[in-house]
Amino acid sequence: MSARIQYLDQVIGQANFWKNPALGYQILQEIEYSIFYKHQKYQRWYSILEDIKAAVELLEASADEQLLQETQTNLNQLQQELETAEIRQLLTDPNDRKGSLVTITAEVSDANAQDWAYILLRMYYRWAERHNYLLYVVEESCGDVAGIKSATLEFTGRYAYGYLKSETGTHQLQRISPFDVNSKLHPSLAKVEVIPISEESVELEIPEKDLQITKWCWNGQNINSSEIWVRLVHISTGITVFCDQQRSRMENKQKALVILKIKLWALMQAQSVQQLAAIQPQPINTLSNKPIQEYILHPDKNVKDFRTEVATTSVAEVLNGEIDLFIKAYLQQQNQTVGVSKEVFNNSQ
Numbered sequence: 326m327s328a329r330i331q332y333l334d335q336v337i338g339q340a341n342f343w344k345n346p347a348l349g350y351q352i353l354q355e356i357e358y359s360i361f362y363k364h365q366k367y368q369r370w371y372s373i374l375e376d377i378k379a380a381v382e383l384l385e386a387s388a389d390e391q392l393l394q395e396t397q398t399n400l401n402q403l404q405q406e407l408e409t410a411e412i413r414q415l416l417t418d419p420n421d422r423k424g425s426l427v428t429i430t431a432e433v434s435d436a437n438a439q440d441w442a443y444i445l446l447r448m449y450y451r452w453a454e455r456h457n458y459l460l461y462v463v464e465e466s467c468g469d470v471a472g473i474k475s476a477t478l479e480f481t482g483r484y485a486y487g488y489l490k491s492e493t494g495t496h497q498l499q500r501i502s503p504f505d506v507n508s509k510l511h512p513s514l515a516k517v518e519v520i521p522i523s524e525e526s527v528e529l530e531i532p533e534k535d536l537q538i539t540k541w542c543w544n545g546q547n548i549n550s551s552e553i554w555v556r557l558v559h560i561s562t563g564i565t566v567f568c569d570q571q572r573s574r575m576e577n578k579q580k581a582l583v584i585l586k587i588k589l590w591a592l593m594q595a596q597s598v599q600q601l602a603a604i605q606p607q608p609i610n611t612l613s614n615k616p617i618q619e620y621i622l623h624p625d626k627n628v629k630d631f632r633t634e635v636a637t638t639s640v641a642e643v644l645n646g647e648i649d650l651f652i653k654a655y656l657q658q659q660n661q662t663v664g665v666s667k668e669v670f671n672n673s674q
Contacts, residue, residue, distance in 0.1 A: 416484055423521040436471050441498045445496060457482070460480055461479040466567070494617035494618070499513075538555065555567075555574060566588065620643070626638055
């Protein structure tokens with residue numbers, strides 16, 4: 326790794342380095358995000374490991390409760406960082422490095438589903454805290470009795486999409502309903518949509534005639550009040566963006582437009598088209614109702630991913646943001662699938 330850094334440093338020092346700006350930018354990206362990051366991480370892990378080894382030698386000679394606790398803390402930290410690094414090695418798609426938008430929607434308009442949607446929101450919030458991602462709430466629509474009807478979260482930071490893309494789909498909760506006086510088991514569904522935040526989306530130009538803009542109003546007339554939400558609808562695709570977290574109506578409109586462009590760009594990539602006009606309209610609810618994960622709180626406690634068959638009884642930990650077990654299994658499965666597909670293709674040549 327040090328040799329690679331030295332080589333790239335020599336390349337940058339050449340007189341003709343900036344004659345190819347695209348190549349120059351690519352090299353700088355490699356240095357900033359790959360080489361230096363990995364090198365600094367390696368040095369950090371090595372330092373922590375050396376501290377642990379030194380502490381173990383001292384503990385063998387003399388018991389020290391405080392030193393033992395510090396050593397265990399360092400060991401847990403090292404283990405967590407190595408597990409994160411192991412997962413990151415599976416993120417090979419160009420979009421994986423990007424931030425992400427996560428939209429959570431209660432499947433039906435009842436208190437159980439809306440409360441479940443809020444539990445998922447809290448789970449992703451705590452996951453973001455564990456991984457030092459900046460999380461911003463774009464919109465949040467409160468439930469009629471409890472929880473939320475929907476919410477859109479913006480995760481800022483590298484690899485946020487790569488980690489969270491495995492969460493796309495329908496999540497099912499089974500528990501004794503806290504809203505049922507008869508204490509019956511109640512299944513609840515919430516859908517999660519995850520898309521990458523692409524810088525290229527900024528360049529999209531959406532004609533005003535293609536937008537339906539709705540603002541809060543009373544008796545058909547806009548008034549000055551605390552109600553400053555804005556809803557944008559892209560007419561031809563039906564994609565809707567609601568924004569209510571900014572300080573003014575204008576800022577909400579601007580933010581909603583940014584989010585709409587991100588969603589349209591993701592749809593363009595999915596359909597392999599180059600122009601907005603070429604997008605084929607899709608049903609608004611494109612996610613399957615078939616659950617990808619089930620969270621059981623009664624009679625037993627269990628969380629299972631139906632795609633990978635990975636399961637755990639540590640339900641409280643999962644709902645507290647410890648979802649890397651499922652993320653890793655999903656990414657490993659996807660990488661194996663891609664590897665098999667390439668092998669079949671190569672053998673057919």
